[in-house]
Amino acid sequence: MLAIKTKKYVKAVIEAPPSKSYTQRALVIAALANGKSIIKNPLFSDDTSHMISALKAFGARTERKGNNLVVYGTNGKLKQPKGRIFSGNAGTTMRFITAFASLADGTSVITGDKRMQQRPINDLLDALRQLGVKSESSSGCPPVKIYGGNFIGGTARLKGSISSQYLSSILMVAPYAEKDVTISITGNLASKPYVDITVDVMKNFGVDIKNVNYKKFIIKNTKKYKSGNYVVEGDASSASYFFAAAAVTKGKIMVKNINPKSKQGDIKFVDILKRMGCGVRKGNSFIEVQGGSLKGIHVDMNEMPDIVPTLAVTSLFADSATTIRNVPNLRLKETDRLRALAFELRKIGANVEEMQDGLNIKRRRLQKAIIETYNDHRMAMSFAVAGLVINGVRIKNPGCVAKSFPDFWKKFNEMYKK
Known part of the structure; x- marks a missing residue:
């Protein structure tokens, strides 16, 4: 823990x-x-x-x-x-x-x-x-x-x-x-x-x-991929936890090695944060988020379902309710993410309505909690962000982040250096 x-x-x-x-x-x-x-x-x-x-x-x-x-x-x-x-x-x-x-x-x-x-x-x-x-x-x-x-x-x-x-x-x-x-x-x-x-x-x-x-995809049977060099770009999903950290603490985080024009749907999380009240600055290979006073939003997350845990935790610190819709397939992830999120958010002090395809989240009195991660890397990383503001948050099985981001805790600790 x-x-x-x-x-x-x-x-x-x-x-x-x-x-x-x-x-x-x-x-x-x-x-x-x-x-x-x-x-x-x-x-x-x-x-x-x-x-x-x-x-x-x-x-x-x-x-x-x-x-x-x-x-x-x-x-x-x-x-x-x-x-x-x-x-x-x-x-x-x-x-x-x-x-x-x-x-x-x-x-x-x-x-x-x-x-x-x-x-x-x-x-x-x-x-x-x-x-x-x-x-x-x-x-x-x-x-x-x-x-x-x-x-x-x-x-x-x-x-x-x-x-x-x-x-x-x-x-x-x-x-x-x-x-x-x-x-x-x-x-x-x-x-x-x-x-x-x-x-x-x-x-x-x-x-x-x-x-x-x-609606239709057509692929020729060329029988061939051409070998060569391929450079992997930065991960927008992994960057989201640091953008959220800036949002909830009213701080400033710059994430490098990220392409603002990426085909990754999760790159649009910063646009959601902007709607919620954050400042966003984009460069050729970085995005910077400046936290602000957050307001709740209603958002369709079908094209960035992996960001739902990050957004759900961020919404704890908004002045009004946030509604997340159109992500029924989250019930089939590493855990039933909608049910897991609803349970852990309530534990930490939120009023949560769980719907078949989403969540409605409104803050009440936020409180310390031991967070069950369900062996789900995104649950661990998202609720770590809540712990920056709420005293007494503890994460069970923190090692589950190795699934997608083995260095997460090392990077997370970099936020304490200044």
């Missing part, structure tokens, strides 16, 4: 860690490419380790050289793994490797930890079946068995509301199908910016996708 020290006014310059979303996609695509690729400034985290181990099982070799990862691609010719692939609680690894396994001859079994075995994957399996890939899952959740080597391609319909990772996983392997691939999305596609990230990385490795208003 970690006790968070209060800090009335934070002023610091923080360097954002590399993007988890970009790192995971670059690893998958480099593993499929036709030669040696160098991924520069990747994120090294628990999720990255699960991905590297999975790719290795299929014959893609990686080598760490300083701050870079060298990936020796397979040119789409994958080996059958000798044992089960374990993804832990890494949703990207589980979903991406499920489609990846369709290119390997023979049978692959992909599973995860207890929570991962409760997270749905049937919509992805159904879309893969339409493209010729046979699979088994007794519960519609992991573990899954993929019978590979028969990725025919063609057309498939995919439900878009549960997770954009289903679509991303198919897009990345689609160039190696026997025929061109067309994916038609049914319903509304959740978390569109994550699909934009996938398309962006694919383009960097030489494959273009036709995106028809996020």
